[in-house]
Amino acid sequence: MIVNADEQPTNPIPAPRRSLIEELSEAVQRIPAWPFAILSLIGVFVLYQLVGGAVALLVLGTEVADSNATALRLVTMMGQLIFLLVPTLVLAKLRFPHVRNFFRVGRFNIKEQLLALLAVFSLQQILQGYMTLQESVPIPIPEFLRDLIDQLKVMVEEMYRSLIMAHSVPEFLFVVLVIAVTPAVCEELLFRGLIQRTLEETDGIVEPTVQERKRRGIIAAVVAGIVFGLYHLNPFALVPLATLGVFFGFLVYRSRNILTAMTAHFVNNFAATLALYLNLDDNFVAVAPTDHPTPLMLMGNFALAVVVFVIATYYFVRSTRSEQPHSAQAVS
Numbered sequence: 001m002i003v004n005a006d007e008q009p010t011n012p013i014p015a016p017r018r019s020l021i022e023e024l025s026e027a028v029q030r031i032p033a034w035p036f037a038i039l040s041l042i043g044v045f046v047l048y049q050l051v052g053g054a055v056a057l058l059v060l061g062t063e064v065a066d067s068n069a070t071a072l073r074l075v076t077m078m079g080q081l082i083f084l085l086v087p088t089l090v091l092a093k094l095r096f097p098h099v100r101n102f103f104r105v106g107r108f109n110i111k112e113q114l115l116a117l118l119a120v121f122s123l124q125q126i127l128q129g130y131m132t133l134q135e136s137v138p139i140p141i142p143e144f145l146r147d148l149i150d151q152l153k154v155m156v157e158e159m160y161r162s163l164i165m166a167h168s169v170p171e172f173l174f175v176v177l178v179i180a181v182t183p184a185v186c187e188e189l190l191f192r193g194l195i196q197r198t199l200e201e202t203d204g205i206v207e208p209t210v211q212e213r214k215r216r217g218i219i220a221a222v223v224a225g226i227v228f229g230l231y232h233l234n235p236f237a238l239v240p241l242a243t244l245g246v247f248f249g250f251l252v253y254r255s256r257n258i259l260t261a262m263t264a265h266f267v268n269n270f271a272a273t274l275a276l277y278l279n280l281d282d283n284f285v286a287v288a289p290t291d292h293p294t295p296l297m298l299m300g301n302f303a304l305a306v307v308v309f310v311i312a313t314y315y316f317v318r319s320t321r322s323e324q325p326h327s328a329q330a331v332s
Contacts, residue, residue: 025097
């Protein structure tokens with residue numbers, strides 16, 4: 001008996017089962033841009049500030065001194081790597097499979113980088129002038145609250161000094177690794193990478209106009225920069241940190257290259273570390289080369305810094321004016 005091939009029973013080929021990672025990635029990609037950015041910030045904040053802070057408290061205790069400075073630096077660096085960098089990379093990979101394109105890791109452009117560094121250095125001077133003014137202007141607050149603020153300020157300054165004060169070249173190099181290299185990579189990938197890039201997405205817009213992409217790019221840079229300042233939990237340096245964060249975002253927005261912001265971030269932190277290692281007052285680096293600058297000297301230096309900042313930023317914009325922002329969805 002001959003059986004017609006058409007009449008033979010056929011067994012449908014079952015569709016391959018998707019892995020849990022693939023299903024999770026699909027679910028993450030369905031979340032709109034702003035909710036995803038907010039949830040990511042909350043998650044990383046809990047991991048880095050709360051979990052990481054609890055680990056630091058267990059390891060170091062409540063007292064920060066020179067005796068446990070090395071342990072403080074190790075805990076700080078490992079906290080950034082484990083609780084900041086790893087979640088950032090995981091979230092980016094879940095939402096955007098092409099992570100390198102998503103983070104905008106481009107070629108090192110020397111001209112753009114030099115202009116960016118000149119602008120950042122002059123911005124440092126402007127912000128240090130602001131800090132000098134902030135400390136010199138009395139704010140009317142209750143006495144008990146003033147005492148609390150003064151104690152908090154002293155505690156923050158002591159922790160900061162213990163973290164970055166070095167007494168030898170090897171120790172200085174380790175401090176640079178902790179204070180300049182690690183934050184430049186981890187924080188930039190989170191704020192100028194994951195958060196800013198996500199906020200540039202054009203949800204529901206198939207072909208956004210150039211004006212719409214520019215608007216979203218600027219908003220993303222400003223929001224990510226302000227959050228960057230808030231994330232440091234240092235109310236005394238909130239304005240300078242947020243300003244630097246916004247400018248780092250602007251550098252990435254214009255250059256389409258996160259390496260520009262990473263290098264600027266590194267140089268900014270390295271300058272502060274080097275100044276302390278050389279026992280230079282902040283005013284020497286960022287205001288005037290004297291312990292007691294006159295008001296005229298302060299105003300002249302501030303005006304010069306503003307002029308240099310404007311010129312450097314202008315030429316940086318000109319050197320990047322041919323670049324147009326691209327939607328993050330194009331590389332997802």
